[in-house]
Structure formats: C-alpha cells, structure tokens
Amino acid sequence: RVLRIGLIPGDGIGREVIPAGRRILEALPSSLGLKFEFTDLQAGFETFEKTGAALPDKTVEILKNECNGALFGAVSSPSKVVKGYSSPIVALRKKLDLYANVRPVKTVLTAAKPIDMVIVRENTEDLYVKEERTLDDPAYGGKYAEAIKRISARASSRIATMAGEIALRRQSLRANGVSSIHKAPLVTITHKSNVLSQTDGLFRSTAREALAAPRFSGTVNVEEQIVDSMVYKLFRQPEAYDVIVAPNLYGDILSDGAAALVGSLGLVPSANVGEGFAIGEPCHGSAPDIMGQNIANPIATLRSTALMLEFLGAEEAAARIYAAVDGNLEEGRLLSPDLGGKATTEEVVQDILRRL
Amino acid sequence: RVLRIGLIPGDGIGREVIPAGRRILEALPSSLGLKFEFTDLQAGFETFEKTGAALPDKTVEILKNECNGALFGAVSSPSKVVKGYSSPIVALRKKLDLYANVRPVKTVLTAAKPIDMVIVRENTEDLYVKEERTLDDPAYGGKYAEAIKRISARASSRIATMAGEIALRRQSLRANGVSSIHKAPLVTITHKSNVLSQTDGLFRSTAREALAAPRFSGTVNVEEQIVDSMVYKLFRQPEAYDVIVAPNLYGDILSDGAAALVGSLGLVPSANVGEGFAIGEPCHGSAPDIMGQNIANPIATLRSTALMLEFLGAEEAAARIYAAVDGNLEEGRLLSPDLGGKATTEEVVQDILRRL
Numbered sequence: 165r166v167l168r169i170g171l172i173p174g175d176g177i178g179r180e181v182i183p184a185g186r187r188i189l190e191a192l193p194s195s196l197g198l199k200f201e202f203t204d205l206q207a208g209f210e211t212f213e214k215t216g217a218a219l220p221d222k223t224v225e226i227l228k229n230e231c232n233g234a235l236f237g238a239v240s241s242p243s244k245v246v247k248g249y250s251s252p253i254v255a256l257r258k259k260l261d262l263y264a265n266v267r268p269v270k271t272v273l274t275a276a277k278p279i280d281m282v283i284v285r286e287n288t289e290d291l292y293v294k295e296e297r298t299l300d301d302p303a304y305g306g307k308y309a310e311a312i313k314r315i316s317a318r319a320s321s322r323i324a325t326m327a328g329e330i331a332l333r334r335q336s337l338r339a340n341g342v343s344s345i346h347k348a349p350l351v352t353i354t355h356k357s358n359v360l361s362q363t364d365g366l367f368r369s370t371a372r373e374a375l376a377a378p379r380f381s382g383t384v385n386v387e388e389q390i391v392d393s394m395v396y397k398l399f400r401q402p403e404a405y406d407v408i409v410a411p412n413l414y415g416d417i418l419s420d421g422a423a424a425l426v427g428s429l430g431l432v433p434s435a436n437v438g439e440g441f442a443i444g445e446p447c448h449g450s451a452p453d454i455m456g457q458n459i460a461n462p463i464a465t466l467r468s469t470a471l472m473l474e475f476l477g478a479e480e481a482a483a484r485i486y487a488a489v490d491g492n493l494e495e496g497r498l499l500s501p502d503l504g505g506k507a508t509t510e511e512v513v514q515d516i517l518r519r520l
Numbered sequence: 521r522v523l524r525i526g527l528i529p530g531d532g533i534g535r536e537v538i539p540a541g542r543r544i545l546e547a548l549p550s551s552l553g554l555k556f557e558f559t560d561l562q563a564g565f566e567t568f569e570k571t572g573a574a575l576p577d578k579t580v581e582i583l584k585n586e587c588n589g590a591l592f593g594a595v596s597s598p599s600k601v602v603k604g605y606s607s608p609i610v611a612l613r614k615k616l617d618l619y620a621n622v623r624p625v626k627t628v629l630t631a632a633k634p635i636d637m638v639i640v641r642e643n644t645e646d647l648y649v650k651e652e653r654t655l656d657d658p659a660y661g662g663k664y665a666e667a668i669k670r671i672s673a674r675a676s677s678r679i680a681t682m683a684g685e686i687a688l689r690r691q692s693l694r695a696n697g698v699s700s701i702h703k704a705p706l707v708t709i710t711h712k713s714n715v716l717s718q719t720d721g722l723f724r725s726t727a728r729e730a731l732a733a734p735r736f737s738g739t740v741n742v743e744e745q746i747v748d749s750m751v752y753k754l755f756r757q758p759e760a761y762d763v764i765v766a767p768n769l770y771g772d773i774l775s776d777g778a779a780a781l782v783g784s785l786g787l788v789p790s791a792n793v794g795e796g797f798a799i800g801e802p803c804h805g806s807a808p809d810i811m812g813q814n815i816a817n818p819i820a821t822l823r824s825t826a827l828m829l830e831f832l833g834a835e836e837a838a839a840r841i842y843a844a845v846d847g848n849l850e851e852g853r854l855l856s857p858d859l860g861g862k863a864t865t866e867e868v869v870q871d872i873l874r875r876l
C-alpha cells in the first residue's frame with residue numbers, strides 16, 4: 165500500500181519538526197507493507213508574505229487530488245491584524261471538511277499522576293466560522309463588533325459519534341493488553357448550555373442522542389461538564405477523564421489546558437480527521453523564540469504522524485511509533501529542553517528512530 | 521456611614537454561606553465607623569419554580585433603589601433546558617450594569633507555589649448577550665443554532681481601565697507593606713484575535729489603547745496572551761501573572777482554571793462591580809451534592825464580602841476580613857473538607873470571626 169503524504173512545514177519550528185515526521189515514516193520497517201511518497205506544500209505566514217495567500221489554492225488542490233494524508237507544522241500568528249491574512253490551518257480544516265480534531269493527552273505510565281485522555285474537538289464551526297462584522301451604534305457606545313457562533317445538529321452529531329467510536333477503540337486496545345488507567349469507556353460532553361441554551365443546548369442534546377445509539381449504549385458511559393467547571397476538574401482530577409468531546413473553541417482551550425498537565429505542549433499531537441483523510445498537526449505553535457536553535461521537541465510531530473496513520477487505517481505502524489516515543493520518554497535520557505533535558509531535536513529524533 | 525446590603529442566597533449551599541457574609545459584616549469592630557443594614561432578597565431556580573421568575577423585578581428594584589451593595593450565593597443550573605428559565609446572576613450583572621467581574625486568586629504566603637493574581641472579567645457582553653436563534657437549512661444539514669458574540673469598544677475600554685486601576689492599587693498595597701510575589705504591575709490582555717480578528721481584535725486594540733493612558737503608561741506593564749495559550753501558561757507559570765483582563769467567556773473559564781490552582785473553588789471570591797455598586801459572589805456553584813450538610817467552605821463568601829467592601833470604599837474593613845481568613849488558612853487547623861479538613865461551615869466561620 166502506497167500512501168502519499170503532503171508535507172506542510174509552515175512557519176518557525178514547523179520547519180524543524182515536520183522533517184522528523186517524514187523520517188519516521190521512511191524508517192518504518194518494510195514488513196508493515198507500507199510505502200510512503202511525499203509532496204512538499206506551502207502554507208503559512210511567510211507564504212502569505214511571499215505570495216499574498218496564506219493557503220495557496222494549489223496546496224488545497226494537491227491535498228485533495230493527490231494525497232492520502234498530510235503533516236502540518238505550525239503557523240505564526242502576526243502580532244497585529246494584517247489585512248487579508250487569516251489562519252491557513254483553520255481554512256484547511258474547513259476546505260477539506262476535516263470535521264474532527266483529535267488530541268490525545270497522556271503521561272507515560274511511570275508518571276506520578278497518570279493521565280490518559282483524548283480531546284475530540286469539533287473542527288469546522290462554532291466561532292471558527294469567522295463570520296464577523298464591525299458596526300457603530302450609540303446604543304453600544306459607538307464602535308462594536310459581532311461574531312457568529314454557529315452550532316449545527318449535523319456537526320455535533322458526527323463529532324459525538326467520533327468520540328464514541330474513539331472510546332470504543334480505546335477500550336478494545338485495552339482489551340488487547342495496552343495498559344491504561346481507565347476501566348470503562350467514558351465520554352464527557354462539554355458545553356455552556358446554562359448560558360447558551362440554543363447553540364450549546366443543541367450541541368449537548370445532539371451529542372447525547374448520538375451517544376445513545378445502540379453501538380454505544382450500555383458500553384460507553386456518558387456524562388456532561390459545563391466548560392468552566394470542566395477546566396477546573398481537568399486540573400483537579402485529570403485521571404477521571406477518558407474521551408472529552410467539545411465544540412471547536414472549548415476544545416481548543418481544553419486541549420492546551422490538558423497539554424499543561426503533561427508538562428509540555430511539545431508532547432501533544434493532534435489529527436484533523438475527515439472521511440478517509442487526516443492531517444497530523446502538533447498542538448504547539450511556531451515558537452519564534454526558539455526557532456533555528458535545533459531544540460524544538462519533535463515528539464508532538466512524531467505522535468501526530470502516528471495519529472494520522474491510525475486514521476488512515478495503519479494502526480500497527482502507529483503503534484510502533486507510539487512505543488518508540490514512549491521508550492524515549494520512559495528512559496528519560498535524551499529529552500529536549502522543554503522537558504528539562506539538554507538534547508537537541510536531532511538527538512531526540514535519532515533516539516526514537518533507533519527504538520523503532 | 522450606613523451601608524444597606526441586599527442578601528440573595530439563591531439555591532443550594534448559597535443559603536449556607538451567605539449568612540456567614542452577614543455575620544462577618546456584623547462582627548466588624550465599630551471603630552471602623554461602618555453600620556450595616558440588611559434586606560433579604562429572592563432569586564434563583566427555586567424562586568423561578570415558585571414565582572415563574574428567576575430574578576423577580578422586586579429584587580432588582582430594591583437593589584437599585586435601596587441598597588449600596590449585595591451578596592449573592594449561587595444558583596442551580598437545571599439539568600435540562602427549562603422553558604422561561606435563565607440565569608439570574610447573568611441578568612443581574614446586565615440590569616445593574618455591573619460591568620466588571622473581579623476575581624482575585626491567591627495562595628496564602630506560606631504556599632509552596634505562590635500565586636497572586638486577579639482576573640478582571642468583562643461582565644456584560646460577549647456571548648453573554650444571549651442573542652440566539654434556532655434555524656433550519658439544508659446547507660448546514662438541517663437544524664442549527666446561532667449565537668451572537670458582541671464586543672464593544674466602550675465595554676472593552678472600561679474593563680481594561682478597571683484592570684489598570686487594580687494593577688495600580690495592588691502596587692500601592694505592596695508599597696504599604698502588604699507582601700506579594702510581584703515586583704511591578706502587569707496587565708495581561710487575553711483574547712483570540714488570531715481567529716476572531718474583528719471582535720477579539722477590537723477587545724485587544726481597545727484594551728491596549730486604554731492601558732496606554734498617561735496614568736498607566738510607564739508604570740503598568742502590558743502584555744498579551746491568546747486564550748488557549750493563556751490557559752496553558754496559567755498552569756505552567758501561574759506566578760508570572762498579576763492582573764489578567766479578558767472578555768466575559770474567557771474570563772469565566774480562566775477564573776475556574778485559576779481556582780483549581782489554589783486547591784478549591786471554595787476559596788475564590790468575586791465581585792460584580794459597577795459605578796458605586798458591588799455584588800460579592802463566591803465563584804463556586806450551588807453544589808447540590810453537599811448542600812444541607814454544613815460542610816460548605818464559607819471562605820469564598822467571606823472574601824467576596826471583603827471584596828464588595830473594597831469596591832464600596834471600605835478598604836480597611838476589607839483588609840480586616842482578608843487577614844482573618846488568611847489567619848485561618850495559615851494555621852490550617854480548622855479547614856472544611858474541600859481543603860482536606862474536617863471542620864464544619866460553622867466551625868470555620870467561628871474561627872474566622874474570632875480572628876477579626
């Protein structure tokens with residue numbers, strides 16, 4: 165089986181970590197029956213400055229027509245509003261209908277405080293529809309702006325279904341001997357329907373309905389948390405959570421919060437997932453403060469590469485990569501500076517490749 | 521000076537903690553020159569069930585016409601959408617134009633990880649305008665709902681100005697010998713303008729402008745954090761923050777997150793502040809799971825009472841209450857169960873009254 169992977173390094177440390185994703189794919193043993201081909205693609209703030217488009221049409225076309233998946237690094241957010249610029253990853257998620265953003269957050273099993281959760285974030289709507297306008301009205305004291313938060317039953321239902329499927333898959337991995345702190349599958353629906361009774365109310369009721377489907381009911385436990393209290397609980401009892409499903413913006417916030425629990429954003433992967441297509445994307449940003457120093461943690465990208473493979477149906481290859489990364493972390497000898505170590509990006513990559 | 525205080529216990533443990541607020545006001549030494557009068561007022565889910573209104577007009581009228589301030593306990597959020605019910609505290613904030621929600625989060629100084637920050641949350645707009653509608657369109661797969669997020673320059677400017685004033689006041693308390701981990705005043709503006717360039721962009725630029733005013737510039741340092749990264753940093757480097765200013769919803773989420781850092785929501789106070797009026801409100805909810813057991817932590821309410829006094833200009837009385845609460849926590853002998861202790865609500869209140 166040949167998989168063509170688009171490589172979109174983007175800005176900043178994106179260019180230092182995406183090559184690691186390519187290398188680990190190339191290093192997978194041929195016994196797995198996978199062959200990879202790569203296409204370099206452009207997107208990001210620098211692309212915008214050069215070409216006037218943060219996400220060139222050509223990038224989208226090639227991803228749609230030629231690729232099976234992709235790896236996306238990070239993009240710089242300009243420090244002021246730049247006319248015509250808007251985030252290419254947000255656009256990409258919508259243009260390829262990558263409706264789920266899946267973010268597993270997990271400590272290695274030797275950790276003092278074991279955490280093993282996945283945040284399943286709706287990836288196409290909510291305030292990310294970016295329908296905004298700026299107005300002027302004395303009733304509001306002059307200038308004001310409005311944005312639309314849009315929640316559809318369709319998107320809420322399919323993201324909740326994805327969360328349920330992931331809860332079942334995690335359970336079957338546990339049954340196969342992969343250890344975990346969880347006993348039974350649990351999906352926690354996060355919302356703020358005590359204030360937003362219609363939008364978040366729709367998310368909540370649709371998610372409940374989707375998770376009451378026969379394939380989940382009786383197996384997957386379902387509970388709810390209001391988003392503010394979810395953040396509180398996330399920090400007080402992180403071990404209690406298995407799969408958390410949330411609308412786009414809450415998912416964005418919760419996944420950064422969860423990343424803080426495991427010590428570094430440099431560890432946390434994500435995949436943007438649609439029908440038969442997935443983009444692996446480390447959760448960290450372009451980190452201009454450390455770029456060019458060969459100290460960026462490649463683990464978020466390596467895990468994102470594995471996560472992409474999982475959603476492309478190459479689960480065995482994914483498991484190999486996860487195990488190699490866990491090996492590096494458990495040994496704790498070659499760690500990048502964000503984890504308190506002294507290893508360079510290159511040293512971490514080599515250590516993990518060696519364990520593959 | 522006579523201050524008339526409205527008492528709105530609301531639901532659940534609100535009824536167990538609000539009386540503690542009254543008692544501490546009555547116990548303040550007469551040498552402070554303050555006299556208090558109280559009016560019992562109705563609001564909450566039970567009030568809704570009895571009268572059909574969660575926030576009776578009479579409550580609002582009496583607060584407006586007869587009171588100098590108020591204490592608000594907590595309200596139950598119904599576990600499903602109840603027709604006609606909507607949160608009375610959200611309505612109260614808007615009806616009395618209590619434009620700032622001020623939430624100090626601080627460890628006692630003996631703590632291993634010292635934290636001393638205030639979250640200053642805009643309290644009248646953002647998604648809390650609650651302008652929602654439910655629609656149906658095949659383009660969105662059928663049923664969907666929309667909510668308006670509204671950000672005005674006026675509200676953003678006044679909340680940023682409040683944040684600047686609080687930063688200056690904190691600095692002057694430090695100059696007067698009140699110890700703190702902070703050296704120089706800092707305001708951190710939180711937003712998501714990389715996605716919401718118009719709404720959060722307006723919050724960001726207006727806040728920057730307000731904090732560039734002569735009374736702040738050169739004294740108050742100003743920085744920014746995107747909300748997701750703010751949650752991450754809040755947990756990784758909480759000691760770095762002094763005053764955080766945020767739109768309504770981010771402020772809601774951040775303050776629960778910050779509460780988790782100090783061990784319990786039962787410690788964290790808030791004040792809803794307008795021109796010459798303040799409502800003290802513990803950050804915790806109505807906690808139906810522990811109501812009626814006399815184990816609710818009264819400290820959030822006692823600190824909220826002090827915070828209300830501060831904003832009514834009774835700073836010395838406020839300082840007395842803070843010191844009595846800190847004394848109880850530093851000694852650590854009579855703590856409620858949320859802090860790992862065994863003391864009842866009544867025992868904690870008595871210990872703190874004794875220290876006044």
Ligand SMILES: CC(C)[C@H](C(=O)O)[C@@H](O)C(=O)O
Nearest residue numbers: 251253254416447714715748
């Ligand atoms: C860069 C930004 C637009 C993006 C988001 O908000 O989705 C990022 O925070 C993420 O989580 O991938």
Ligand SMILES: CC(C)[C@H](C(=O)O)[C@@H](O)C(=O)O
Nearest residue numbers: 358359392607609610772803
């Ligand atoms: C109860 C709820 C409406 C309220 C809010 O969202 O403001 C609460 O979470 C708070 O922080 O006071």
